[in-house]
Structure formats: structure tokens, C-alpha cells
Amino acid sequence: MNDAPIGIFDSGVGGLTVARAISALLPRESLRYIGDTAHSPYGPKPIADVRRYALEVLDTLVDEGVKMLVIACNTASAAMLRDARERYDVPVVEVIGPAARTAMSTTRNKRIGVIGTAGTIGSGVYQDLLGVNADLTVFAQPCPRFVEFVEAGITDTAQVLAVAEEYLAPLRHAGVDTLVLGCTHYPFLEGAISYVMGADVSLVSSDTETAKDVYRQLVSRDLLAGPDAVPHHEYEATGDSEHEFLNLAHRLMGREVRTVKLVQTGVIDLPKAAASHRGEI
CATH class of the missing domain: 3.40.50.1860 (Rossmann fold)
Incomplete structure (x- = not known):
């Protein structure tokens, strides 16, 4: 002990x-x-x-x-x-490995989206971890303003929703059924993210x-x-x-x-x- x-x-x-x-x-x-x-x-x-x-x-x-x-x-x-x-x-x-493993076991159509900071997405770490499964297709999208919103205490405004629509549109069009929130700030914006992605997309948070x-x-x-x-x-x-x-x-x-x-x-x-x-x- x-x-x-x-x-x-x-x-x-x-x-x-x-x-x-x-x-x-x-x-x-x-x-x-x-x-x-x-x-x-x-x-x-x-x-x-x-x-x-x-x-x-x-x-x-x-x-x-x-x-x-x-x-x-x-x-x-x-x-x-x-x-x-x-x-x-x-x-x-x-926090990266646990979220990636959960995403792999959650997806049904084998199309997984990942959102994160420019540094996280640019590193390719999620793409590499998820890419070990050849059956998966991974779509990564940086969402740099999300952290700024959270650090300013802004989580439920029309501005947040508009930015979420802009960032998440490529992932929605890609048909992902699972979305990894690749930043621990993002759960504070889960309402807007879930609304934009729709009820059929599972959100995976690392906490x-x-x-x-x-x-x-x-x-x-x-x-x-x-x-x-x-x-x-x-x-x-x-x-x-x-x-x-x-x-x-x-x-x-x-x-x-x-x-x-x-x-x-x-x-x-x-x-x-x-x-x-x-x-x-």
C-alpha cells in the first residue's frame, strides 16, 4: 500500500x-x-x-x-x-493509448475521426496507433480554437457551435461513426461536438x-x-x-x-x- x-x-x-x-x-x-x-x-x-x-x-x-x-x-x-x-x-x-484502444473497439463501420490540437494531430500519434489495424480508416482534424474557448470559460455559445460546424464538417462528410476527443479540454465542449456530429456518432473521451x-x-x-x-x-x-x-x-x-x-x-x-x-x- x-x-x-x-x-x-x-x-x-x-x-x-x-x-x-x-x-x-x-x-x-x-x-x-x-x-x-x-x-x-x-x-x-x-x-x-x-x-x-x-x-x-x-x-x-x-x-x-x-x-x-x-x-x-x-x-x-x-x-x-x-x-x-x-x-x-x-x-x-x-491519455492517448486508452482512447485509441476504446475507439477501435467502438467503431462499427471502421471509420474513425480524431480531433485534437495542431501539435497532437501534426505528430500523427493517433493515426499511427489506429493505423496498426489495416481495416480502419482514420480521419484527423485539428481544432485549435477549442482549447482557447475552454481556457476562456466559453463552452455553450453560438460562436462555439459555429466553429464546431466548421471544424467537424470534413469528419461528418467522411461518414465516421466514432470520434476521438484527442484533447482533455474537449469534453467541456461535448454538447456542441455531439450536436454537430449527430446522435449516431460515438464520442470517445480519454478521461x-x-x-x-x-x-x-x-x-x-x-x-x-x-x-x-x-x-x-x-x-x-x-x-x-x-x-x-x-x-x-x-x-x-x-x-x-x-x-x-x-x-x-x-x-x-x-x-x-x-x-x-x-x-x-
Whole structure:
């Protein structure tokens, strides 16, 4: 048994959907969440910059003693998942694989759509994962403004619906029957996305599937919190205003997030004797 927290990281507030799903499945687990709001959004940034920002945040979580890392950001997962798994001794769970596997088992006509940031779609990571099944045809579409809407707390306006119509038209015309929401911000826009795509298209979101992966990893590694564990949920942001993060979290998720504190990230050069939990890339 291990009562250390699970570390969850996203570029902003989108990963809160993953944190909520993990908490629902594993209510005794403590969580430590960092939203890298100082550098959000990640989608349009160069891959090298995303990799650097993400590893700095993950370093911070590992130095704070988490027992597992959850990369609740598709763009970051595409940029540095292999690096993270080589760099840390704690297990690393990401959001891309679970969503891809669910999409493959959900589709009926073998035509799958994927939407995500420019960085995620440009990396080809979903196309590669889904492409291992030769029977599938994959249609990928970047939706860069979706993250901007969510980070601004705009989720249910006519403007959102109009942009969704524009972005999703090629996928609707392609006849996909399954659509992967390849960004953890996108579930906050599920109403508009579902309306545009129609009732016959199944939406696959990574939050619940990722939570199942977290559960499997904790059980297989004997890392579940003990039966008497008292869970603590801590939320941190790298931006310059904790009130901005908190207000947005309240608007999107209600009062689940009660407090947030600001943190500064950075790669910490630890003495070798104190750095046994971290390897080298």
C-alpha cells in the first residue's frame, strides 16, 4: 500500500476531467494536479518547447513525491511520452493509448475521426496507433480554437457551435461513426461536438479510459492507497493568478476545486545520492 499522491499534469484546466475520473474510480487516492497555465495552450507551440515545459512540470511532481505520473495532455504525451518513461522510476500513464484502444473497439463501420490540437494531430500519434489495424480508416482534424474557448470559460455559445460546424464538417462528410476527443479540454465542449456530429456518432473521451489504466497500474504494482487513507486533493498552477485558474475551474466543474496555489517549475539538479527516482534521458 502507498498513500503518496498521484501526480496529474496538463497544460491548463483540461486535465481536471481526468482528475475527476480518477477520483471517482479511486476515492481513497490523493491527487496532486499541476496546470501549466504559464505556457498554455501547448497546441500551437513547437514540439521542443512543449517537451521542455512538460518535463519541468513532471520533474516538479516527482520531486514532490508522487507515486505515479498521469500526463493528462495529448499534446504533451505526443511530444515526450517516451522521454518521461525513461526519465522517471515511477509509472507513467498517458491519455492517448486508452482512447485509441476504446475507439477501435467502438467503431462499427471502421471509420474513425480524431480531433485534437495542431501539435497532437501534426505528430500523427493517433493515426499511427489506429493505423496498426489495416481495416480502419482514420480521419484527423485539428481544432485549435477549442482549447482557447475552454481556457476562456466559453463552452455553450453560438460562436462555439459555429466553429464546431466548421471544424467537424470534413469528419461528418467522411461518414465516421466514432470520434476521438484527442484533447482533455474537449469534453467541456461535448454538447456542441455531439450536436454537430449527430446522435449516431460515438464520442470517445480519454478521461474514464485513462482512469481505468491508472487503476490497473496501481493494482499490478501494489501501489493502492491503504484502507485507512485520507485523500487530499491539491491543485497548482504555474501562471501568475491563482484566482483565474480557480474561477475557471469553478465555472467548468462546480466547486470540486476549492483552492489552488501558484508554483514555479524548473529542472532541479539534485545530488546523485538524492536523485535515485530520476534517470537520464
